[in-house]
Amino acid sequence: MSVKKCPRCGSTSLARDYERGEVVCTECGYVVTENIEDLGPEWRAFDSDQMASRARGGAPTKYTRPNKGLVTEIDQYDRDIRGARISQKKIAQLSRMRKWHKRASIATSMERNLAIALTELDRISSYLGLSNETKEAAALLYRKCVQKELGRGRLIESLVAAVIYAVCRMQHIPRTLDEIARVAGIEKKEIGRAYRFVRRELKLKVPLTDPKSYVPKFCAALKLSGKVQEKAVQILKKAMKKGLVSGRGPTGVAAAAVYIAAALEGERKTQKEVADVANVTEVTIRNRYRELKKELKLKVEL
DNA sequence: AAGACGAAAGTGGTTGA
DNA sequence: TCAACAACTTTCGTCTT
Numbered sequence: 001m002s003v004k005k006c007p008r009c010g011s012t013s014l015a016r017d018y019e020r021g022e023v024v025c026t027e028c029g030y031v032v033t034e035n036i037e038d039l040g041p042e043w044r045a046f047d048s049d050q051m052a053s054r055a056r057g058g059a060p061t062k063y064t065r066p067n068k069g070l071v072t073e074i075d076q077y078d079r080d081i082r083g084a085r086i087s088q089k090k091i092a093q094l095s096r097m098r099k100w101h102k103r104a105s106i107a108t109s110m111e112r113n114l115a116i117a118l119t120e121l122d123r124i125s126s127y128l129g130l131s132n133e134t135k136e137a138a139a140l141l142y143r144k145c146v147q148k149e150l151g152r153g154r155l156i157e158s159l160v161a162a163v164i165y166a167v168c169r170m171q172h173i174p175r176t177l178d179e180i181a182r183v184a185g186i187e188k189k190e191i192g193r194a195y196r197f198v199r200r201e202l203k204l205k206v207p208l209t210d211p212k213s214y215v216p217k218f219c220a221a222l223k224l225s226g227k228v229q230e231k232a233v234q235i236l237k238k239a240m241k242k243g244l245v246s247g248r249g250p251t252g253v254a255a256a257a258v259y260i261a262a263a264l265e266g267e268r269k270t271q272k273e274v275a276d277v278a279n280v281t282e283v284t285i286r287n288r289y290r291e292l293k294k295e296l297k298l299k300v301e302l
Numbered sequence: 303a304a305g306a307c308g309a310a311a312g313t314g315g316t317t318g319a
Numbered sequence: 320t321c322a323a324c325a326a327c328t329t330t331c332g333t334c335t336t
Contacts, residue, residue: 189315249326270305281328286307306335313328319321 110146113156117142120160120184127183128164128175138167141202150201154194158186162194169206174214176251178279211245212236214254214278221277224258224267231261235292242295248288252280256288 080086086094118139125135141163145151151159161184168175177195181188199206212233219229235257239245245253255278262269271282278285 192315247325252327271307272305282306283308283329284327287327290307304336307333309330309332311328311330313326315324315326317322317324319323 113146114143117146117156117160120157121164124161124164124180124183128168128179130164130168130173130175134167134171134173137171138164141167141198144202145198148201150198151194155186155190157184158190158194159198160184161186161191162198165191165195166198166204166206169209170204172207172210172213174217176279208246209250211239211250211254211257214251215258218254218258218274218277222258222262222269222273224262224269225265228258228261228265228267231265232257235260239292239295244291244295249280249284251278252284252288254278255280256285256292259285259289260292 121135121138121142125138130138138160142160145159145163161180164184165175165177165180167173168180177188177192181191184191198204215229215232215236219225219232232254236245236254239253239257255274258278259269259271259274262274271285275282275285
């Protein structure tokens with residue numbers, strides 16, 4: 001797939017322009033290949049630890065805003081440069097030109113927007129270890145947003161992040177706003193705002209985050225057995241029936257359940273260990289743990 | 303010495319007037 | 320837009336293993 005020589009002038013000095021996805025001959029300017037394929041990482045990761053240790057790459061490419069705020073427009077005073085009236089024929093022509101000029105600009109700026117957005121989406125998805133399926137769903141949702149002209153006056157990146165967050169929640173993929181904010185390089189607050197906006201405008205029905213979906217993630221991070229995992233889910237099911245889940249942070253509830261389950265199965269972890277992987281404090285775990293213990297009458301021997 | 307526990311004060315976000 | 324509010328965090332002192 002890689003081209004060594006320029007097919008037009010035969011020169012071997014080819015330069016890659018990653019920002020535009022082109023390989024260009026520096027002698028004659030011939031574009032040798034367009035759309036360099038992103039082959040993805042050349043390594044494979046078999047679990048999230050490896051993912052974390054092998055993933056690399058510099059700072060995200062920051063694209064400037066499309067068209068840098070410069071737009072051309074054909075004014076609507078049907079006069080010539082001296083201010084004299086012009087013929088009906090010319091007026092009609094100008095009107096058509098205006099129309100098409102506008103359409104063409106919109107079309108290309110949308111394309112550019114999408115190109116940037118999809119690149120960003122790709123980057124964030126791979127950092128979050130999302131499946132292709134999830135990524136596709138996010139891309140589709142993003143297109144809908146663009147069609148509805150959401151995201152005006154908003155950073156493309158925030159909209160992308162918001163869309164990813166929404167899709168993760170809809171597919172029960174445990175990713176917190178914090179995680180996404182970190183890899184996207186956007187403030188949590190900003191993403192949250194964009195997310196709520198998108199959800200409202202598109203009337204998305206996003207289920208409440210189920211603490212159960214965090215259990216496998218936490219157990220894996222703590223290297224706990226499947227038994228613990230089952231137990232934790234079991235605890236959470238009971239907890240939900242007792243209404244101990246609503247209003248509380250799902251990660252905190254899940255963390256407490258995992259903590260209890262581990263203790264019950266004799267694979268005890270300290271509160272701190274669990275707290276760290278769940279990104280909550282020990283205090284929160286204790287509070288949830290206390291509630292769970294009381295309401296479910298669990299006896300946890302220490 | 304380390305972990306567990308809980309009280310009290312502080313913080314950021316949501317909600318309802 | 321502002322104030323009340325709940326959840327969560329930080330900090331710190333005490334108890335248990």
